[in-house]
Amino acid sequence: MSNFISVSPVDILYHIKLSCQIPNVLEVIATRKIIADTAAKEGIEIETEELQQAADNLRLANNLLKAEDTWSWLKKHYLSLDNFEEIAHTNLLSTKLANHLFADKVEAFFYAHQLDYTAAVIYEVILDDEDLALEIFYALQEGEISFQQIARQYIQNPELRRAGGYQGIRQRSDFRAEIAAAIFAANPPQILKPLITPKGAHIMMVEEIIKPQLNEQMRLNIMGDLFTNWLQEQVSSLEIVAQLGEDKNYSSQQ
Incomplete structure (x- = not known):
């Protein structure tokens, strides 16, 4: 051959x-x-x-x-x-x-769309059970458990689990409108009450809001x-x- x-x-x-x-x-x-x-x-x-x-x-x-x-x-x-x-x-x-x-x-263009370029440092855990998500949220509020602990327990993806649910720096356009509204109204560092989407119940920690700058x-x-x-x-x-x-x-x- x-x-x-x-x-x-x-x-x-x-x-x-x-x-x-x-x-x-x-x-x-x-x-x-x-x-x-x-x-x-x-x-x-x-x-x-x-x-x-x-x-x-x-x-x-x-x-x-x-x-x-x-x-x-x-x-x-x-x-x-x-x-x-x-x-x-x-x-x-x-x-x-x-x-x-x-x-x-x-x-x-930048100043007309400045809001769109605002970014946030996000940690996230998504659960199927809304009641469980709410229970965990209140436990986080009371300091009974840390975000890293729930990430290790409930995140299946190994890399995300090891990173504690870290999602990186995300812009407003990366999120559904209702989630973006909650994230960018937060007072970091803040854990948001579970947000419900077709993917499940999102428990999110907003670590930082980054204001955009018109750099090079x-x-x-x-x-x-x-x-x-x-x-x-x-x-x-x-x-x-x-x-x-x-x-x-x-x-x-x-």
Whole structure:
């Protein structure tokens, strides 16, 4: 039996079709075209030094610290050096276009949606039994048991159990409206009375409320969100016509 298999471009396309991935692929292609066309229209250009830095950033993002790492990565993904440069070019063009279109809109958007960027440090245990949840809540209030103890007793997921039910820093948009209202009205550190959702009875401890600040990372996040939403609107307004050929072309290769 042969120890290799030959896969043609027709095979690849046929597999993508059968995997129902064509819509996603077409959306990505349309997005690239929109970025390139809009950047050209807006007169955005890329300098050689900028492209070199973008290529370096791409290598770092993929942990390609040595030349052999880069060559192995290119081989794995069936890419040439020209392809690598094109990826870096597209990444940089996207960044520059996002900055061009939305950098001056970030501050106004932040202050208009500041409440949405408020975050909270949360611990949580979810129970199926509402009466038990209420009983545990009152025990917590009286200091008869600690939150870490109920987490160890009632959380099934090992990692969450070891972390004492720690959910991390969560933004208001991460929660259902009724839960967000209770969390962000809390006076930390505070344990909330059980909140009932389809998932069960939530016993939550709000350790800290974090007020948002318009720092550099927040600016980048908002600008990225605005740019992503804009791209989605552009793509959804298009009628994408794909010329994929007939399946008989694949059959003729068998």
